Amino acid sequence: MGLGKSIRLKRVFSHPSGxxxxxxxxxxxxxxxxxxxxxxxxxxxxxxxVAGAPDAVTMHKGIAAGFWAPYAGKxxxxxxxxxxxxxxxxxxxxxxxxxxxxxxxxxxxxxxxxRGATEAAALRIISDVVRDAAKYDMxxxxxxxxxxxxxxxxxSTTPEDIAWAxxxxxxxxxxxxxxxxxxxxxxxxxxxxxxxxPLVAAGGPKTNTMEEALxxxxxxxxxxxxxxxxxxxxxxxxxxxxxxxxxxxxxxxGVSPAVAAAASGIA
Numbered sequence: 601m602g603l604g605k606s607i608r609l610k611r612v613f614s615h616p617s618g619x620x621x622x623x624x625x626x627x628x629x630x631x632x633x634x635x636x637x638x639x640x641x642x643x644x645x646x647x648x649x650v651a652g653a654p655d656a657v658t659m660h661k662g663i664a665a666g667f668w669a670p671y672a673g674k675x676x677x678x679x680x681x682x683x684x685x686x687x688x689x690x691x692x693x694x695x696x697x698x699x700x701x702x703x704x705x706x707x708x709x710x711x712x713x714x715r716g717a718t719e720a721a722a723l724r725i726i727s728d729v730v731r732d733a734a735k736y737d738m739x740x741x742x743x744x745x746x747x748x749x750x751x752x753x754x755x756s757t758t759p760e761d762i763a764w765a766x767x768x769x770x771x772x773x774x775x776x777x778x779x780x781x782x783x784x785x786x787x788x789x790x791x792x793x794x795x796x797x798p799l800v801a802a803g804g805p806k807t808n809t810m811e812e813a814l815x816x817x818x819x820x821x822x823x824x825x826x827x828x829x830x831x832x833x834x835x836x837x838x839x840x841x842x843x844x845x846x847x848x849x850x851x852x853x854g855v856s857p858a859v860a861a862a863a864s865g866i867a
Contacts, residue, residue: 604737608706609775611676612656612739613798619827620800621851622656623649623834623844625663626680626709638835643667645835650674652844656706658741658829661695664703676706678741681729686713686745687753693725697732707776708733711743714765716752723768730773742774743802743829755780759787766795778802778829781820788823803830810843810866814850814857827851837866 601609613620625646627639638645646667649657656676659668668677681695693710700708710729712722726742733740746761748754756762759782766777774797781801782788792799801820807813813833820828830847837843846864849855855863 602737605739605775608676608737609739611706612678612776613826614676615655615852617852619821619851620655620798620829621827621844621848622658622678622800622829623654624658624680624803624829624831625649625835626658626660627831636832636836638832638837638840645840646671648840649835649844652841652848654844654848655827656829658709661699661703664705672704677704678707678709679703679705680709680711682709682711682725682743684711684713686747686755688713688716688718691718691722691725693729697729697736697738700738701736705738707739707741709741709743710774711745712769713745713747713755714768715747715749715756715761719768723772726769726774727772739775740773741776741778742769742772743778744769745780745802757782759784759791762788763791763794766791766799770795770797776800780804781816781823781825781828783816783819785819785823788820788825792824798826800826801828803828803833806832806836809861810837810846810864811857811861814846814860817847817850818857821851821854839864839866842866 658678679700744765746756746765748756777799834843842864846860849860
């Protein structure tokens with residue numbers, strides 16, 4: 601690993617626990633025209649996130665250029681490059697590694713949905729990103745989601761599919777893998793053990809309660825995964841800062857979900 605990549609990754613994984621509690625606000629393509637408040641009002645959302653001090657924030661280039669300047673240097677940001685949907689209605693790259701360098705990003709994110717007829721095309725995009733990023737020693741964080749048979753339009757959380765997805769992008773040379781939690785600690789721990797690069801979990805769908813979300817995160821940490829990147833269970837919360845702090849206490853400090861949820865004041 602080159603010095604530049606090492607420095608950038610150490611910024612992202614800077615917490616003494618060695619784990620990551622980051623937030624993603626890069627979901628616009630998945631929601632189409634129906635933007636929930638946490639994504640619609642990103643100026644106030646980012647303010648609330650920074651108040652909770654996540655380890656990093658993932659966003660698209662226009663959001664970084666428009667809203668991130670007040671927080672420059674305060675914490676890492678990861679540039680998302682992909683605009684995709686599980687049904688392949690969208691599968692485009694909207695940013696380049698050069699954009700990440702120009703904007704001062706600490707890592708470059710690329711996303712893909714695999715299984716199905718477009719699997720190879722999705723993996724080729726990721727492979728191209730890895731090749732381009734190597735020129736700048738820019739870490740590549742791959743958000744990889746397997747899809748369910750037979751229609752391959754919804755995300756699968758079976759251990760076998762997740763293991764396949766992780767192996768595919770590891771073979772392409774990505775630096776960090778983000779993938780769904782399969783719901784079983786033993787199975788996920790095997791996936792983590794077989795992955796030679798840091799693996800973090802996706803935050804998953806919006807849960808009914810904060811304690812439910814934090815319980816899943818406790819299991820992720822117990823599996824040996826190096827934390828998570830969370831979206832709607834943080835920016836979709838009534839108190840974004842409190843939700844983030846609850847996640848941090850579970851991921852970094854080993855606080856129980858019940859105690860962390862109660863402290864957050866979010867049901």
